[in-house]
Amino acid sequence: MASGFAEAGIAGAPRSAASSPGLRVIATAGCADYALLDSGGGRKLERFGRFTIDRPESQALWRPALEPGAWLRADAAFKATSAEEDGEGGRWRTNAPVPETWPVRVREVTVLCRLTSFRHVGIFPEQLPHWEWMIAWLQGVPAPRVLNLFAYTGAASLLAVAAGAEVTHVEASRKAIAWAKQNQAVSRLDAAPIRWILDDARKFVAREVRRANRYHLILIDPPKFGRGPNGEEWDVFVHLPALLRDCAALLATQRAALVLTTYAIRASALAMDGLVRECLAGRTGATESGELAVIEQAGGRLLPTSLYTRWTSFDER
Numbered sequence: 001m002a003s004g005f006a007e008a009g010i011a012g013a014p015r016s017a018a019s020s021p022g023l024r025v026i027a028t029a030g031c032a033d034y035a036l037l038d039s040g041g042g043r044k045l046e047r048f049g050r051f052t053i054d055r056p057e058s059q060a061l062w063r064p065a066l067e068p069g070a071w072l073r074a075d076a077a078f079k080a081t082s083a084e085e086d087g088e089g090g091r092w093r094t095n096a097p098v099p100e101t102w103p104v105r106v107r108e109v110t111v112l113c114r115l116t117s118f119r120h121v122g123i124f125p126e127q128l129p130h131w132e133w134m135i136a137w138l139q140g141v142p143a144p145r146v147l148n149l150f151a152y153t154g155a156a157s158l159l160a161v162a163a164g165a166e167v168t169h170v171e172a173s174r175k176a177i178a179w180a181k182q183n184q185a186v187s188r189l190d191a192a193p194i195r196w197i198l199d200d201a202r203k204f205v206a207r208e209v210r211r212a213n214r215y216h217l218i219l220i221d222p223p224k225f226g227r228g229p230n231g232e233e234w235d236v237f238v239h240l241p242a243l244l245r246d247c248a249a250l251l252a253t254q255r256a257a258l259v260l261t262t263y264a265i266r267a268s269a270l271a272m273d274g275l276v277r278e279c280l281a282g283r284t285g286a287t288e289s290g291e292l293a294v295i296e297q298a299g300g301r302l303l304p305t306s307l308y309t310r311w312t313s314f315d316e317r
């Protein structure tokens with residue numbers, strides 16, 4: 001099943017400096033098992049498989065388009081305990097029996113969703129266009145090796161192995177790795193070549209640099225703050241530059257690409273663009289940056305989710 005996604009350039013305005021990158025918006029309309037039904041009033045109403053979910057969404061500044069009844073009928077709603085923009089604590093209220101896990105199909109793989117205490121459900125559907133892009137890009141690379149950092153429940157890892165890659169999946173949470181392995185089993189990819197690494201992303205990457213290992217594609221999807229399995233600190237503003245420099249050293253000398261996505265941080269796509277360009281300045285390649293968004297069904301509005309930068313070596317463009 002293909003996700004309908006539109007790539008909308010917002011680079012139409014005249015550039016004031018020759019060197020300024022044209023930022024883009026990459027927006028997805030979801031897929032058969034996922035839709036953003038409505039958004040507004042600081043919340044979003046989504047359908048994941050057979051359940052509708054109402055969750056806080058600080059970017060939804062406009063009014064909802066659907067009548068309140070549509071929201072009240074949601075199978076589950078998350079009430080945050082903190083008014084903080086990205087505070088994750090809170091509680092779920094359910095209107096219907098929601099099982100501990102339920103399947104959501106994304107192209108060739110199945111992700112088991114669950115209502116987590118952090119308001120997330122196990123998948124970030126705005127990543128669909130990146131995944132579609134990755135699958136197409138991998139087709140042109142013989143025996144591709146993919147490094148997935150901050151890999152969570154493994155949707156990208158599973159889609160990459162389904163597309164023929166060998167994947168190294170790095171994640172600090174034992175629970176998230178166990179969840180990703182469940183997703184591997186329900187996706188019937190048990191025999192697929194995934195190296196599961198429970199480690200701090202920075203430590204693992206530094207070790208890989210010392211071992212002179214190489215990857216064709218590196219996916220980096222860090223949170224704003226996090227912890228490695230032994231309490232190692234992750235702060236995107238402090239640690240991202242060094243991590244990216246190490247990732248640049250890990251890229252294959254030919255047919256290489258890197259995709260960075262950042263969430264919930266007070267930063268600009270231009271900042272991410274500038275950092276990736278600096279870290280890959282020694283390589284010939286193309287850099288593209290902007291925002292990921294989801295197209296809402298009710299009003300057609302674009303709900304922004306994250307910033308992204310994609311770099312591809314020139315031999316592949």
Ligand SMILES: C[S@@+](CC[C@H](N)C(=O)[O-])C[C@H]1O[C@@H](n2cnc3c(N)ncnc32)[C@H](O)[C@@H]1O
Nearest residue numbers: 150152171172173200201221223226227228234
């Ligand atoms: C935004 S999620 C990634 C979403 C995922 N790429 C996807 O699309 O499904 C961030 C993940 O980073 C993990 N994490 C946080 N700090 C980490 C660290 N220091 N090293 C490795 N993983 C870390 C978290 O446990 C979480 O699973």
